Amino acid sequence: xxxxxxxxxxxxxxxxxxxxxxxxxxxxxxxxxxxxxxxxxxxxxxxxxxxxxxxxxxxxxxxxxxxxxxxxxxxxxxxxxxxxxxxxxxxxxxxxxxxxxxxxxxxxxxxxxxxxxxxxxxxxxxxxxxxxxxxxxxxxxxxxxxxxxxxxxxxxxxxxxxxxxxxxxxxxxxxxxxxxxxxxxxxxxxxxxxxxxxxxxxxxxxxxxxxxxxxxxxxxxxxxxxxxxxxxxxxxxxxxxxxxxxxxxxxxxxxxxxxxxxxxxxxxxxxxxxxxxxxxxxxxxxxxxxxxxxxxxxxxxxxxxxxxxxxxxxxxxxxxxxxxxxxxxxxxxxxxxxxxxxxxxxxxxxxxxxxxxxxxxxxxxxxxxxxxxxxxxxxxxx
Numbered sequence: 330x331x332x333x334x335x336x337x338x339x340x341x342x343x344x345x346x347x348x349x350x351x352x353x354x355x356x357x358x359x360x361x362x363x364x365x366x367x368x369x370x371x372x373x374x375x376x377x378x379x380x381x382x383x384x385x386x387x388x389x390x391x392x393x394x395x396x397x398x399x400x401x402x403x404x405x406x407x408x409x410x411x412x413x414x415x416x417x418x419x420x421x422x423x424x425x426x427x428x429x430x431x432x433x434x435x436x437x438x439x440x441x442x443x444x445x446x447x448x449x450x451x452x453x454x455x456x457x458x459x460x461x462x463x464x465x466x467x468x469x470x471x472x473x474x475x476x477x478x479x480x481x482x483x484x485x486x487x488x489x490x491x492x493x494x495x496x497x498x499x500x501x502x503x504x505x506x507x508x509x510x511x512x513x514x515x516x517x518x519x520x521x522x523x524x525x526x527x528x529x530x531x532x533x534x535x536x537x538x539x540x541x542x543x544x545x546x547x548x549x550x551x552x553x554x555x556x557x558x559x560x561x562x563x564x565x566x567x568x569x570x571x572x573x574x575x576x577x578x579x580x581x582x583x584x585x586x587x588x589x590x591x592x593x594x595x596x597x598x599x600x601x602x603x604x605x606x607x608x609x610x611x612x613x614x615x616x617x618x619x620x621x622x623x624x625x626x627x628x629x630x631x632x633x634x635x636x637x638x639x640x641x642x643x644x645x646x647x648x649x650x651x652x653x654x655x656x657x658x659x660x661x662x663x664x665x666x667x668x669x670x671x672x673x674x675x676x677x678x679x680x681x682x683x684x685x686x687x688x689x690x691x692x693x694x695x696x697x698x699x700x701x702x703x704x705x706x707x708x709x710x711x
Contacts, residue, residue, distance in 0.1 A: 331711055332513075332575040334606055334632065336664045337367040338706040341612060341638035342394030343581075344368050346375070349572030352511035354385045355420075356579060358398020367706070368398050369405075372418050380416045384510045386423040386488070387499075389581030390565045391476035400475060403482035410486070422489040424499040426520075426564055427476045499566055500525070501591055512572045518591030519567040519583060567591055569604075575711045577606035578626070585610060585622035592626070604628045605711055613642025615649065623653035630709050634664045637673025637681075644684040651691045658695035662707040669703065 337344040339359030344367060347354040353375065358368055375381040388399055402418065409416045483490050496503040501521040508515040565581030567588055580588055588610065592602060607628035610617040612635035631650065635641040642663075663670070667689070671682035692698070701707060 332570070332572040332577060332605065333711070334577055334608075334709045335371070335705075336608075336632055336634055336662070336707040336709075337363065337371055338636075338664050338703065339363045339367065339398070339634060340394070340636050341641065342392075342398075343389070343608075343612070343634050344398055345579075345608070346371060347513075347570055347577065347579075349513040350511050351382075352384050352513040352572075353382060354387060354513070354515070354570070355383045355399075356387045357389055357395040357581075358400075358402060360394040360397050361401075364398040364401035364405075368402065369417065372402075376418065381418040383418055383420045384422075384513075385508065385515070386420045386425075387566060387568070388423070388425040388479065389579075390426070391479075392582065393475060395581070396475050396479060400479055400482065403479065403486060406486055407482065420486070420488050422492050423483055424491055424517075424566060425476075425479060425483070426491075426498050426500075426566065427480045496522075498525075501567075501594065514571050516569045516571075516595060517566065518569060518595050519587055520564050521591070521594070524587065525564065569595075569597075575605045577608070578604045578628070579608050580610040582611040582617070585618040585626075589622060589626065602626050606630045606632060606709055608632045608634075609642070609646065611641070612639075613646045615643040615645035618646065618649065620649040620653050623650050627654065627657075628659065630660050630662060630711075632662045632664075632707060632709065635670070636665045637670040637676045640675050640679060640681055642670070644681055644688040647685070647688040648691060651688070651693055651696065654696070655693045656695070657693070658697075660697045660699055662699045662709055663701050664706045666701045666703060667698070 331349065333346075333348045335346040335348075337346070337359065339357075340363060342359035342363065343357040344359040344363055345356040347356060358364060372381040372383075386399065389395055406416055406418065406420070408414075480490070491497055491499045493506070493508065494500060494503045499517060501517050501519050503522070504517060508517075565583040566579075567581060567583050568579050570577045570579060578588075592598075602625055604626070605628065607626065607630070609631055613633040633642045633646075667685070670676060671685055676682045676685070689698075699707070
């Protein structure tokens with residue numbers, strides 16, 4: 330039985346369709362616009378004249394470049410139900426950790442912290458005015474609000490959320506058995522309760538800086554930026570998918586050290602750390618992985634999402650990968666052509682295009698860069 334991973338052109342985000350036989354898992358939905366241009370057409374094709382059957386909807390975490398397209402999907406499902414139109418898709422169940430739910434589970438002061446986070450999610454506009462440009466505050470607070478919206482939408486659609494997890498959240502240490510549907514199984518590696526406790530401490534440490542009127546603008550900006558960079562990514566769902574002896578490591582925006590911790594805790598070691606597919610964390614950012622990680626966790630196929638926004642994928646990531654895998658054979662799959670990535674204004678702003686070209690000259694002889702279809706993204710069929 331084959332294992333297929335389709336990575337839609339999701340701009341700077343993720344929108345993945347994982348399938349084996351008739352079993353289908355939708356992982357993330359990309360930022361605004363991806364639903365209309367890529368995800369909706371893909372589901373229409375999958376449904377072949379009827380609703381597409383999604384056996385599992387998995388939202389890795391609440392960042393807008395992962396959750397927005399899913400919210401647009403659930404909005405459409407609610408509209409279809411209310412109007413009596415045939416649904417574009419039928420979702421059997423979902424894995425999703427709402428941010429305030431995670432906080433509530435993680436620590437003893439959950440009620441206070443959770444209620445404060447809820448208040449923050451409804452007050453993005455006033456806080457946005459306290460920062461130069463307001464960008465970081467709007468991003469952080471709108472992400473929290475989007476997480477709450479998705480929780481409400483799943484409930485309205487009667488889609489079971491985090492079924493089979495004892496704590497009500499998709500955690501590595503709150504499920505005893507792998508998820509299974511047809512030939513496909515998913516084993517969750519992260520986050521675990523310890524990661525959520527770290528998330529809660531990080532949030533509690535920064536929350537006073539965000540709320541206090543006397544906090545300097547720079548300190549407030551740093552606090553929000555830290556939340557942006559680490560807290561949400563810390564809660565990314567990481568899983569191993571397997572069908573017919575083929576395996577894919579799905580990493581969201583998690584950090585490499587946390588992925589390794591999850592693999593070790595699940596009993597992966599030595600040859601077991603080699604996968605058929607590795608979805609590179611955080612759109613190929615060189616801040617989420619190290620050369621050591623890439624030497625230990627290897628794959629035949631590497632999937633790199635991102636169109637160049639925020640400088641992802643980073644030239645440094647390719648340099649580390651090429652150094653770690655020199656002397657081996659592997660294939661790179663990108664959701665956008667290299668020319669498109671290099672042309673993005675975020676790449677041009679810091680001359681990353683030149684650095685990327687230089688990095689690619691270091692590609693080992695065994696590296697194949699698979700051509701990318703701009704309209705459909707990347708497709709890996711095993």
